Amino acid sequence: MWTKRLFWLLSLGLIIWPLGCKWGREATRGQSPSARPEIVETLRENLELDRHPSDGGGRAWLEGGSGDPSTAVTAGHPGRWSLVFETGPLGIAEGGWIFFQAPPFWHWSTPQPFDPEQPGFTLVSTEAEGVELAPATIDQQLMAIEIRGRALEPGEQVRIVYGAGPTGALADRYAEHRSRFWVAVDGNGDGIRRAVADPLWVDVLGGAAARLVLTLPSTARPGESVELTIAVLDRFGNLSKEFTGEVALTGPATELDLPSTVEFAAEDEGTRRIEITFVEEGIYRIQAEGADGLDAASNPLMVAAGLDRILWGDIHGHSNLSDGSGTPEDYFRYARDVAALDVVSLTDHDHWGMEPLAIHPDVWEGIKEQAELFNQPEKFVTLLGYEWTNWIHGHRHVLFFEDQAELFDSTDPDYDTPDKLWAALRGREVLTVAHHSAGGPIATNWNYLPDPELEPVTEIVSVHGSSEALDSPAVIYSPVPGNFVRDVLDSGVRFGFIGSGDGHDGHPGLAHLNGPSGGLAAILSDGLTREEILAAIRSRRVYATNGPRILLRVSLGELGMGSVLEAGPHAPDRLRVFVAAPEPLERLDLIRSGAVVVTVPGDGQRTFSWQSQLQDLRPGEYIYVRAVQIDGGAAWSSPIFLE
Numbered sequence: 001m002w003t004k005r006l007f008w009l010l011s012l013g014l015i016i017w018p019l020g021c022k023w024g025r026e027a028t029r030g031q032s033p034s035a036r037p038e039i040v041e042t043l044r045e046n047l048e049l050d051r052h053p054s055d056g057g058g059r060a061w062l063e064g065g066s067g068d069p070s071t072a073v074t075a076g077h078p079g080r081w082s083l084v085f086e087t088g089p090l091g092i093a094e095g096g097w098i099f100f101q102a103p104p105f106w107h108w109s110t111p112q113p114f115d116p117e118q119p120g121f122t123l124v125s126t127e128a129e130g131v132e133l134a135p136a137t138i139d140q141q142l143m144a145i146e147i148r149g150r151a152l153e154p155g156e157q158v159r160i161v162y163g164a165g166p167t168g169a170l171a172d173r174y175a176e177h178r179s180r181f182w183v184a185v186d187g188n189g190d191g192i193r194r195a196v197a198d199p200l201w202v203d204v205l206g207g208a209a210a211r212l213v214l215t216l217p218s219t220a221r222p223g224e225s226v227e228l229t230i231a232v233l234d235r236f237g238n239l240s241k242e243f244t245g246e247v248a249l250t251g252p253a254t255e256l257d258l259p260s261t262v263e264f265a266a267e268d269e270g271t272r273r274i275e276i277t278f279v280e281e282g283i284y285r286i287q288a289e290g291a292d293g294l295d296a297a298s299n300p301l302m303v304a305a306g307l308d309r310i311l312w313g314d315i316h317g318h319s320n321l322s323d324g325s326g327t328p329e330d331y332f333r334y335a336r337d338v339a340a341l342d343v344v345s346l347t348d349h350d351h352w353g354m355e356p357l358a359i360h361p362d363v364w365e366g367i368k369e370q371a372e373l374f375n376q377p378e379k380f381v382t383l384l385g386y387e388w389t390n391w392i393h394g395h396r397h398v399l400f401f402e403d404q405a406e407l408f409d410s411t412d413p414d415y416d417t418p419d420k421l422w423a424a425l426r427g428r429e430v431l432t433v434a435h436h437s438a439g440g441p442i443a444t445n446w447n448y449l450p451d452p453e454l455e456p457v458t459e460i461v462s463v464h465g466s467s468e469a470l471d472s473p474a475v476i477y478s479p480v481p482g483n484f485v486r487d488v489l490d491s492g493v494r495f496g497f498i499g500s501g502d503g504h505d506g507h508p509g510l511a512h513l514n515g516p517s518g519g520l521a522a523i524l525s526d527g528l529t530r531e532e533i534l535a536a537i538r539s540r541r542v543y544a545t546n547g548p549r550i551l552l553r554v555s556l557g558e559l560g561m562g563s564v565l566e567a568g569p570h571a572p573d574r575l576r577v578f579v580a581a582p583e584p585l586e587r588l589d590l591i592r593s594g595a596v597v598v599t600v601p602g603d604g605q606r607t608f609s610w611q612s613q614l615q616d617l618r619p620g621e622y623i624y625v626r627a628v629q630i631d632g633g634a635a636w637s638s639p640i641f642l643e
Ligand SMILES: [Zn+2]
Pocket: 387, 395, 396, 435, 436
């Protein structure tokens, strides 16, 4: 699947990578055990292609109009769209090609000219006499139309009807604005094409209500008011904006100012927030029920004095500017209003997708603008970011905690190794995060040890699965034994653990709704500003989950997760663990210096306390815990290190 996707993504490169640059090589420290030099080779070849002046000539439009409500479609539903292409001043030679590409992200029907009964059936026609059109499906979502008989003269038109059969063409499963259709032209038939300049696009809307998500913060002080966020989603996790009706709420027996019902009106567009004040200490959960079997329970909220506040972040994900879904505005809005995140970062690829950031500075500027617009210190913090998508040493996303943000391209010989990237970023309020490091699309080359200043944490879990260890729940696909995060800890490196979605569905904070694994970063910080979040991450006061908001507290003596402790006869050795999980727990594992040393059954409890006296703690050791729910949801504490 990945290889196939890779192939056609690269085939897009024929259209979209017009700049030439060389991929540098570093002999001394090797490369990722699953490096993809063939991608680099293909990139390099594509970059050096000469495009004929007639490539990309002409104009195209969508009948009804891009963004017009009449051309919108509900996610996962069929539609029919009619596009017109008009030849430019250089025409298209006999043997030249027109390409039609349905939006490549995600799950649009592949246009096909063979079977009118199947989704994606596409009719092509022209009134140009003597011209014969020969359409063929050449890849996922991609149709090529050969011009035969004679050349297409300037001004002659070709009509493309996508979804022409009774089953139409199925749209993307993920709601988004500006889902783009692409028309490209190979004017002289040499196999090299370029997209025409006009953007054609439709809006994809969320569908009927199918699930509720209830979100509370995880921590509060007695007497503090907090917000309960209720979001109504369709079956793919998109916001169901049309939902109207009542949702009934129930809470614990204690006195709460919780309304018994909440009314959704059309102008609520599928989300409501209500304030609740929790007076007494305790663990709270709220249940909700609506018509048609809608029901949900919130994550647990712990109310206690003197608690470390937990902020929830998803600081790695993609929009439709690279290979994800939705505009940056869609992405930030979902993170804030639907997933009720505290911290979010959009990290599109530097050179992947149709208009790579690295060579489209206007796209990068647009992301910066949106990140600034949504950043609201003390309420909702956005971080500007991008993904350094390096196919030799592994991927890292770069997170900016300052306004100054320069994109260092992973294909640029000046920035194409981790060391060069870190040298460029040093001294700045910036972090890098290695991800899917034990496998997935590409594993990390750990011969470059994480920079202690710029890379204090690692993303151990996302939609790709867990990179913690082979014995982890929902281990990453294509795992590389010996390349796991635990192996890196064994080599003496210190870093903390975070999760993040790496979502491509436009659902930051809720990437786990569409698969077995997602990712969240729990950040222990009283303050909700970029500066305070950076300080918390730098001191490893963080932990990871694969999606659920599991509350996890770990301490060794007085020291919390991420700390460094001096070993010795007077060092504290009492480990205390507390878990409050949304779902029943299967077990708690204690990992000490390379191995699971204790497993405690969870007995289906959702709230769980455990402590243990650790024997013979020696310098160089590390310990951490992971709590695993029966449904596979899991949380990993950051390690505590001994020196
Ligand atoms: Zn990646």
